Amino acid sequence: MASISTKVGNFSLDNPVILASGILDETSGSILRSIRSGAGAVVTKSIGMKERKGYPTPVISEISTGLLNAVGLSNPGIDNFIEEFKNFPEKKRTIVSIFGGSVEDFVTLARKVEGAGFDKIELNLSCPHVQGVGSEVGQDADLVESIITEIKERTNLHIWAKLTPNVTDIISLAKASEKADAYVLINTLRATGVEIYSRKFVLANIVGGYSGPGIKPVALRAVYDVYKETGKDIVGVGGITNWQDAIEFFLVGARAIQIGTALLYEDYPIYKKINNGITQYLDSEGFSGLDEIVGVMVNDGTLQGH
Ligand SMILES: Cc1cc2nc3c(=O)[nH]c(=O)nc-3n(C[C@H](O)[C@H](O)[C@H](O)COP(=O)(O)O)c2cc1C
Secondary structure (H helix, E strand, C coil), X not given: CCECCEEECCEEECCCEEECCCCXXXXXXXXXXXXXXXXXXXXXXXXXXXXECCCCCCCEEEECCEEEECCCCCEXXXXXXXXXXXXXXXXXXXXXXXXXXXXXXXXXXXXXXXXXXXXXXXXXXXXXXXXXXXXXXXXXXXXXXXXXXXXXXXXXXXXEEXXXXXXXXXXXXXXXXXXXXXXXXXXXXXXXXXXXXXXXXXXXXXXXXXXXXXXXXXXXHHHHHHHHHHCCCEEEECCCCCHHHHHHHHHCCEEEEEECHHHHHHCCCXXXXXXXXXXXXXXXXXXXXXXXXXXXXXXXXXXXXX
């Protein structure tokens, strides 16, 4: 049977399907449930310096091609998070997502995460709807570079940089993040929605992030562009609902994938379903391991020059 183990930087995973930040990952219990259900790793909800309540409701709205959300980075704050995860048994398979408004915030958060016994972080440089943090920080290539350089110098953490797709030039951002161990592409797209009879916006915050099947082509393009330009390790995320979607991301350069919105629809069996599908695809196509298909549509020259 083909192997679906993978490596992102020096992080080895038994399988490539990871829980994305912000979906059913608010408590240690719900995170553990994803791991026990077959996720190769999990990313926590993004954690900041202080507790944030988030935006007034409605914060989520379902549309035909996915979800709109403006949760507003609600989170318990780093100190409460550390307390909650004190005796968490799966720290090695957990990537702690952090967000901040300055280099100092990010470094302080990273050091606290490391002090609490975790060894991997994902930098949320990309939340599309909260002022002063997220993609406002993440669109500033110099700031992104300083954040990653400082964390690398002052901790031993394995770092994933989650970049915003809400820019025209994602390559510059990727290059500014090159000291990270891997890129995570993509966060949600800035979007809004209108209810025609109440004549109200569907989200209290008006603008939110768009996720789910409708954003998959954008995410695939981001992975393809960044892999082609940098050849670096990438974790693909955006609209992945089934194993076929996952394979598409591997073929254009992702070494692992994350699922968010689909977990809300498909529930916890989704991890095993996707992993089984990947194994069957590799077997039936004559590959012995997942690494054989990563980036083939970029590396074998078939797309060069187009
Ligand atoms: C309700 C909700 C909350 C989210 N919260 C976060 C978050 O706290 N940090 C983050 O980096 N991404 C967050 N995201 C973005 C997801 O991690 C993911 O990048 C995005 O939803 C695209 O993947 P998907 O189409 O599989 O959902 C959130 C997405 C949703 C739908």
